[in-house]
Amino acid sequence: MKLALIGVGQAGGKVVDALVQYDRLTQTDFIVDALAVNTARADLMGLKHVPKSRQVLIGLSRVKGHGVGADNDLGAEVTAEDVGEVLSVVDDMAVHEVDAFLIVAGLGGGTGSGGAPVLAHELGHLYTEPVYGLGILPAKDEGGIYTLNAARSLQTFVREVDNLILFDNEAWRNSGESVESGYESINTEIARRLGVLFGAGETDGSGAIAESVVDASEIINTLGSGGISTIGYASVELDRPKRGLLSRLGGSAATEDDGDAMNRLTSLVRRAALGRLTLPCEIGGTERGLVVFAGPQDVLSRRGIERGRAWLEDETGTMEIRGGDYPVESNFVAAVVLLSGVYDVPRVKELQAVAIEAQRDMLAKRESSSTALDDLLADSGSDSLESL
Numbered sequence: 365m366k367l368a369l370i371g372v373g374q375a376g377g378k379v380v381d382a383l384v385q386y387d388r389l390t391q392t393d394f395i396v397d398a399l400a401v402n403t404a405r406a407d408l409m410g411l412k413h414v415p416k417s418r419q420v421l422i423g424l425s426r427v428k429g430h431g432v433g434a435d436n437d438l439g440a441e442v443t444a445e446d447v448g449e450v451l452s453v454v455d456d457m458a459v460h461e462v463d464a465f466l467i468v469a470g471l472g473g474g475t476g477s478g479g480a481p482v483l484a485h486e487l488g489h490l491y492t493e494p495v496y497g498l499g500i501l502p503a504k505d506e507g508g509i510y511t512l513n514a515a516r517s518l519q520t521f522v523r524e525v526d527n528l529i530l531f532d533n534e535a536w537r538n539s540g541e542s543v544e545s546g547y548e549s550i551n552t553e554i555a556r557r558l559g560v561l562f563g564a565g566e567t568d569g570s571g572a573i574a575e576s577v578v579d580a581s582e583i584i585n586t587l588g589s590g591g592i593s594t595i596g597y598a599s600v601e602l603d604r605p606k607r608g609l610l611s612r613l614g615g616s617a618a619t620e621d622d623g624d625a626m627n628r629l630t631s632l633v634r635r636a637a638l639g640r641l642t643l644p645c646e647i648g649g650t651e652r653g654l655v656v657f658a659g660p661q662d663v664l665s666r667r668g669i670e671r672g673r674a675w676l677e678d679e680t681g682t683m684e685i686r687g688g689d690y691p692v693e694s695n696f697v698a699a700v701v702l703l704s705g706v707y708d709v710p711r712v713k714e715l716q717a718v719a720i721e722a723q724r725d726m727l728a729k730r731e732s733s734s735t736a737l738d739d740l741l742a743d744s745g746s747d748s749l750e751s752l
């Protein structure tokens with residue numbers, strides 16, 4: 365499936381950068397074009413794979429290239445003011461080749477949090493292609509303002525996109541890692557999951573043809589129109605000699621029993637759906653699902669794919685589960701599970717509750733501090749000062 369990517373803010377830009385890198389390294393070719401939008405010049409300069417011609421600095425007259433400092437109202441305002449600049453770059457893209465737009469942003473900050481819903485709204489009006497969002501939730505220890513930003517952005521963003529895929533930094537924090545190296549491995553994980561999912565249906569150059577192809581329409585139908593999604597992933601290395609070497613030597617791999625291949629796929633789909641999801645949730649509360657198996661064609665057992673799909677149907681309790689394969693030359697087999705329209709998500713409920721508390725605290729503080737300043741500067745006794 366072909367995508368046009370738009371990263372907004374620092375996290376949005378870095379994740380788009382990681383996706384472009386993945387696309388190039390694996391030669392998947394699912395990204396038609398990629399754009400990074402920011403109010404901070406320094407963040408754009410840090411990008412390695414999004415070309416300068418695809419970087420748009422907005423809000424220059426207001427914030428002089430220094431960013432909006434986690435003020436997402438300001439992020440939304442400057443994006444709305446300068447949206448024409450972003451749209452003219454989008455206009456320059458080969459949109460006729462694109463199956464969908466994907467807008468990526470960290471929801472806890474300022475530019476991405478405020479700007480992503482504004483861009484989604486504009487693109488939704490201008491183009492017939494679906495507009496999806498990839499929203500990154502802040503970790504809990506980032507504090508109240510980030511939580512409040514994320515909760516407010518989430519409720520707007522989800523209404524402006526055709527589907528919002530969420531990634532929760534909290535669920536992916538690894539203790540002992542620095543924040544930066546942590547983000548790097550997290551961004552690689554995001555790129556791998558989205559790469560296998562959206563890469564399905566695109567060629568890997570090997571000429572292999574999938575038996576039960578996952579094409580763009582299956583992904584679009586699974587994402588549906590509206591709601592929140594999460595993605596699971598699991599992979600296993602194949603225990604066999606490298607295929608390239610074998611074919612060069614004129615040998616052939618011992619054909620594996622179909623039962624083994626089938627068991628491998630069913631175990632992979634279990635691990636993908638019950639393991640760490642991009643957004644942890646109860647998988648029983650899912651409206652639609654899709655499972656994609658990627659790997660060498662000879663191990664993508666047809667019965668395994670069907671069994672895996674049926675297992676996910678049982679586990680989620682929904683009949684709308686699609687499945688298919690994605691043949692790629694690799695020594696690994698992977699399963700990607702897309703769960704769409706998830707509604708039993710404790711993390712989102714918790715985020716909202718903490719945000720409401722943070723909002724109440726901030727308003728109370730604001731009121732009391734203005735009274736406190738009046739008290740502090742109040743005339744003492746009968747003497748009064750004349751203002752300058």
Ligand code: GDP
Pocket residue numbers: 372373374375376378379432433434469470471472473474475476477500501502503506510533547548550551
């Ligand atoms: P903005 O530039 O104003 O949009 O804000 P940022 O994108 O810097 O930050 C928003 C949130 O995104 C932060 O609170 C972090 O939770 C998260 N974040 C920042 N950088 C990264 C990154 O590289 N990867 C991931 N997964 N999350 C990030």
